[in-house]
Amino acid sequence: MEPSETVADVLEMQSVVMQFGGVTAVDELSLHVGKGEIIALIGPNGAGKTTAFNCITGIYQPTSGAVLFEGRNLRGLSPDVITRLGIARTFQNIRLFNNLSVFDNVLIAMHLRAKDNVFSATLRLNRKEEARMRAETELLLREQDLFGLKDEIASSLPYGLQRRLEIARALATRPSLLLLDEPAAGMNPQETQELTDFIVRIRDQYHLTIFMIEHHMDLVMQISERIYVLNFGKMIAHGTPEDIQNNPEVIEAYLGVTEDA
Amino acid sequence: MDQSFHAMGERRRNIVLSLCLAGLLLACCGYLQANKYEYNYAISIIERSLIYAVVAVSMNLVNGFTGLFSLGQAGFMAIGAYVTAILTIPTANRPSVYYISGIHPWIENLHAPALLALILGGLAAAACAALIGIPVLRLKSDYLAIATLGFAEIIRALIAAPMMDRITNGSYGLKSIPGFSSIFQVLALAACSIGLMVLLINSSYGRMFKAIREDEIAAEAMGINLFRTKELSFVISSFFAGISGGMLAMFMRSIDSKTFQVSLTYDILLIVVIGGIGSVTGSVLGAFLVTAGREILRFFDEPFFLGGVQVPLFRPGFRMVIFSLLLMIVVLFYSKGLMGTNEFSWNSICRFFGRKERKKQEGRVPHDGAK
Ligand SMILES: Nc1ncnc2c1ncn2[C@@H]1O[C@H](COP(=O)(O)OP(=O)(O)O)[C@@H](O)[C@H]1O
Ligand SMILES: [Mg+2]
Numbered sequence: 001m002e003p004s005e006t007v008a009d010v011l012e013m014q015s016v017v018m019q020f021g022g023v024t025a026v027d028e029l030s031l032h033v034g035k036g037e038i039i040a041l042i043g044p045n046g047a048g049k050t051t052a053f054n055c056i057t058g059i060y061q062p063t064s065g066a067v068l069f070e071g072r073n074l075r076g077l078s079p080d081v082i083t084r085l086g087i088a089r090t091f092q093n094i095r096l097f098n099n100l101s102v103f104d105n106v107l108i109a110m111h112l113r114a115k116d117n118v119f120s121a122t123l124r125l126n127r128k129e130e131a132r133m134r135a136e137t138e139l140l141l142r143e144q145d146l147f148g149l150k151d152e153i154a155s156s157l158p159y160g161l162q163r164r165l166e167i168a169r170a171l172a173t174r175p176s177l178l179l180l181d182e183p184a185a186g187m188n189p190q191e192t193q194e195l196t197d198f199i200v201r202i203r204d205q206y207h208l209t210i211f212m213i214e215h216h217m218d219l220v221m222q223i224s225e226r227i228y229v230l231n232f233g234k235m236i237a238h239g240t241p242e243d244i245q246n247n248p249e250v251i252e253a254y255l256g257v258t259e260d261a
Numbered sequence: 262m263d264q265s266f267h268a269m270g271e272r273r274r275n276i277v278l279s280l281c282l283a284g285l286l287l288a289c290c291g292y293l294q295a296n297k298y299e300y301n302y303a304i305s306i307i308e309r310s311l312i313y314a315v316v317a318v319s320m321n322l323v324n325g326f327t328g329l330f331s332l333g334q335a336g337f338m339a340i341g342a343y344v345t346a347i348l349t350i351p352t353a354n355r356p357s358v359y360y361i362s363g364i365h366p367w368i369e370n371l372h373a374p375a376l377l378a379l380i381l382g383g384l385a386a387a388a389c390a391a392l393i394g395i396p397v398l399r400l401k402s403d404y405l406a407i408a409t410l411g412f413a414e415i416i417r418a419l420i421a422a423p424m425m426d427r428i429t430n431g432s433y434g435l436k437s438i439p440g441f442s443s444i445f446q447v448l449a450l451a452a453c454s455i456g457l458m459v460l461l462i463n464s465s466y467g468r469m470f471k472a473i474r475e476d477e478i479a480a481e482a483m484g485i486n487l488f489r490t491k492e493l494s495f496v497i498s499s500f501f502a503g504i505s506g507g508m509l510a511m512f513m514r515s516i517d518s519k520t521f522q523v524s525l526t527y528d529i530l531l532i533v534v535i536g537g538i539g540s541v542t543g544s545v546l547g548a549f550l551v552t553a554g555r556e557i558l559r560f561f562d563e564p565f566f567l568g569g570v571q572v573p574l575f576r577p578g579f580r581m582v583i584f585s586l587l588l589m590i591v592v593l594f595y596s597k598g599l600m601g602t603n604e605f606s607w608n609s610i611c612r613f614f615g616r617k618e619r620k621k622q623e624g625r626v627p628h629d630g631a632k
Binding site for chain 2: 080083088089112118121133169173
């Protein structure tokens with residue numbers, strides 16, 4: 001029934017539950033993301049989408065259930081370890097290193113593959129390593145059309161560029177799975193269209209699997225292979241963009257709400 | 262190519278300017294040193310400033326560059342100071358130092374040259390920091406301030422405790438500590454310590470410290486191990502606090518537990534805040550300003566007569582009132598300190614003067630030099 005089941009799953013969530021005190025933010029969520037897919041997670045505000053991302057990236061430990069990445073259970077791993085395994089993410093409320101330059105923002109993310117220690121770094125015995133990180137940073141910034149801004153302070157960039165920089169920084173960790181939390185938030189239709197093409201382009205260029213939370217339906221419907229719909233922490237629908245567009249429950253729970261908002 | 266040529270010229274200019282400045286400072290120090298009996302007072306102010314500059318930069322490393330709030334500086338300085346003192350007091354003088362309760366046999370003949378003693382003092386402080394850091398740095402950063410403040414007080418209480426009499430000489434303190442033979446020793450130690458910290462701050466590890474300061478969650482999402490990186494910053498900072506404590510012991514020649522009260526930490530915090538949280542240059546400037554300022558304001562403590570009438574406020578302690586007022590003014594009107602997060606650089610200084618020059622020239626020859 002599902003074309004992707006033949007593809008090896010990069011990410012799998014099995015009955016993940018996340019409770020905060022009495023609130024169940026994510027309730028028995030099961031989903032899977034195949035290699036190379038672009039998958040969307042949609043749902044009204046407060047549905048538990050960001051919480052699901054936080055369960056994947058180790059910011060929260062799920063109350064129960066399991067998250068598997070390339071077949072490996074992520075339980076108990078901290079966010080930095082999970083990033084090292086190959087999951088990178090952006091944040092709904094952009095989290096750049098605000099007072100640092102564009103270049104340093106990306107350079108910092110390059111460090112997770114560096115073979116140096118605090119002594120060699122302080123005494124500048126890691127010149128080769130440092131030069132490699134800088135060269136890779138330059139290359140990535142050029143590829144993302146951000147090189148001209150390399151000396152700008154991150155917080156001084158316009159909003160759209162901050163989002164681009166945040167994605168570039170995530171790419172610097174060399175992920176195989178990229179999680180995007182509302183990448184088009186605050187963008188106008190033209191910017192959203194550019195972002196849509198951009199997402200497909202980086203998927204192809206860096207051989208990524210992309211799992212994204214998004215409210216802009218044009219973007220979601222255009223590029224997602226499959227869509228999961230969350231409402232009050234529960235998955236209420238799952239399928240291709242056409243399936244979802246015609247699903248009455250989704251229209252009531254979600255599309256109705258966005259029209260109000 | 263034009264640009265790189267320009268950068269190379271700038272670089273050479275900066276090296277020349279730096280050498281000139283260093284030469285000038287060394288010449289000044291040499292002059293003071295040559296006339297050390299005459300300039301005793303100035304030398305002691307400079308030496309104390311240099312020692313405070315080391316500990317201020319170390320505090321800035323944790324508080325300004327890593328974004329943790331640590332208040333343990335006095336405690337780490339005390340460890341460095343006592344280790345240095347115990348290891349360097351000449352064995353012949355020890356009976357007279359420990360004349361009340363005697364000296365513990367373990368340390369009776371334990372002696373090390375000053376430089377080794379300083380490094381061991383720094384390592385002891387670093388080891389204590391590592392132990393505190395393990396439980397505390399896993400918690401939210403607010404706990405660090407309380408834990409380090411408590412730690413510093415415990416260290417002070419331990420030093421003064423009767424059961425430590427035969428090691429720390431209890432409340433009598435330690436004296437006969439060999440001092441520095443010249444201002445150059447202090448200068449060299451301070452320059453090496455601060456130089457190493459600057460190299461660290463500008464290294465790939467320094468960038469990780471700053472990333473944590475900017476946003477812990479984002480830093481972690483970039484693969485930075487929060488605990489290990491914070492612990493590293495905290496331990497290195499404490500190492501240099503220990504070094505400066507040892508230097509303070511050598512500078513003062515005699516120490517006791519009161520030297521390392523919480524007020525010492527506050528003094529250093531003040532230096533860091535006045536200089537600018539996140540600026541090494543600021544901490545160094547702040548160390549000189551605060552240390553010298555204290556001394557210059559000393560006349561407020563002396564009785565002051567105006568037309569034969571004694572002005573009532575001028576008495577011991579008034580100096581500190583003035584000092585606190587000045588501090589409040591600085592914090593209120595220069596909330597980022599003197600330097601903010603900026604550093605000294607020849608380029609910015611040249612740009613500053615260059616702009617003035619250019620304005621003058623433009624005034625005279627309006628249509629020239631529009632390259
Ligand atoms: N750390 C937390 N503590 C308590 N409640 C939380 C926490 N994080 C999220 N929640 C709750 O979980 C629910 C889902 O939030 P979220 O995942 O941010 O929704 P979405 O991203 O779909 O808009 C909300 O009701 C929110 O208040
Ligand atoms: Mg959200």
